[in-house]
Amino acid sequence: MKFQFGLLPRIVLAIVLGVLIGSVAPEALIRVFATFTGIFGGFLNFIVPLIILGFIAPGIAKLGKGSGKLLGLATAVAYLSTIVAGVLAFIVASSILPNLMEGGSLNNLDDPANALASSFIELEIPQLFGVMSALILAFLLGIGMASTGSKTMASFFEEFQEIIEKVISYIIIPLLPFHIFGIFANMAYGGAVLEILSLFAVVFILIIALHWVMLTGQYTAAGVLRKKSPFALIRTMLPAYFTALGTQSSAATIPVTLRQARKTGVKERVADFTVPLFATIHLSGSTITLVTCAIGVILLTGQSPSFGGFFPFILMLGVTMIAAPGVPGGAVMAAIGLLEVMLGFDETMVALMIALYMAQDSFGTAANVTGDGALANIVDRFTPSQKA
Numbered sequence: 001m002k003f004q005f006g007l008l009p010r011i012v013l014a015i016v017l018g019v020l021i022g023s024v025a026p027e028a029l030i031r032v033f034a035t036f037t038g039i040f041g042g043f044l045n046f047i048v049p050l051i052i053l054g055f056i057a058p059g060i061a062k063l064g065k066g067s068g069k070l071l072g073l074a075t076a077v078a079y080l081s082t083i084v085a086g087v088l089a090f091i092v093a094s095s096i097l098p099n100l101m102e103g104g105s106l107n108n109l110d111d112p113a114n115a116l117a118s119s120f121i122e123l124e125i126p127q128l129f130g131v132m133s134a135l136i137l138a139f140l141l142g143i144g145m146a147s148t149g150s151k152t153m154a155s156f157f158e159e160f161q162e163i164i165e166k167v168i169s170y171i172i173i174p175l176l177p178f179h180i181f182g183i184f185a186n187m188a189y190g191g192a193v194l195e196i197l198s199l200f201a202v203v204f205i206l207i208i209a210l211h212w213v214m215l216t217g218q219y220t221a222a223g224v225l226r227k228k229s230p231f232a233l234i235r236t237m238l239p240a241y242f243t244a245l246g247t248q249s250s251a252a253t254i255p256v257t258l259r260q261a262r263k264t265g266v267k268e269r270v271a272d273f274t275v276p277l278f279a280t281i282h283l284s285g286s287t288i289t290l291v292t293c294a295i296g297v298i299l300l301t302g303q304s305p306s307f308g309g310f311f312p313f314i315l316m317l318g319v320t321m322i323a324a325p326g327v328p329g330g331a332v333m334a335a336i337g338l339l340e341v342m343l344g345f346d347e348t349m350v351a352l353m354i355a356l357y358m359a360q361d362s363f364g365t366a367a368n369v370t371g372d373g374a375l376a377n378i379v380d381r382f383t384p385s386q387k388a
Contacts, residue, residue: 285367
């Protein structure tokens, strides 16, 4: 059997090697790493609007082909769940993380970018259009394709989506560990790495706890509406949770999620419609991870997160998650544009976000798909037995 060295082990190895080599390597070698990360970061910045356009436009077009009221109800429930998850993550993370970091050198740490070695060359790769332009264009085209039933444009965007998916799968994801290696080597060279690694542990534990708080809330709501034990429902959905831990893919877990959702008592036609849909549009676990990681990175740079700044980000994140590609780390790739435009993240902060997110991607995916079972039960409660 062929041994598979997955993305998470490669990310961890990249961080470890980056810290070790960056601590002892001369500046000239660090500048080589910085050159690669600079070019790769520029390419990542270039591809972000194309990811948004390539995934949101056909995603909205496909949602428009659903079955009327059931589609509207399922979409509303999924979006509400994602927003609640983001707000929960903000309230808890902004309350707990500063206290856990209090008294440490992290509070007095300057922006890590100030201590980084410079690149040998500065290669500008301008975006074809901005992130917000990509979002608006994707909404217009997606809604237009759904309303007109355009087959030509739908076919074009499906093929365009396949191209962007291959760019992510064959270029970005394979090179990502090298990018993270370069960032952490530079961090180690600049002397900020210990504070950053301590942040990893604190944020990781908090994220897992928040996932289960959110799942408990989702299944409590489902249990109350369905007059069933929330814990019995969660127990039934656990096979989907552990399957997602291994696959790191909501799409790959759909067969298990579907089977377990039916076992909880969801009507077959409701489960068959909502589970694949939720695998695409409901990412409450990923939203918790992104919001919590973003707060951690903001605190790392000496800033203070505000609800006024984060709430619009959370609202947009709920929509942008539709664009999350079905590959490990897809959610953070789709969110990069929002992080840059709405929260002011620079290249270094984005790299830290990617590393933090990738370190727990499988847990976020597991929370997503397990929550899908609760939402399927909620939608089922409001769906009449006869065919709509």
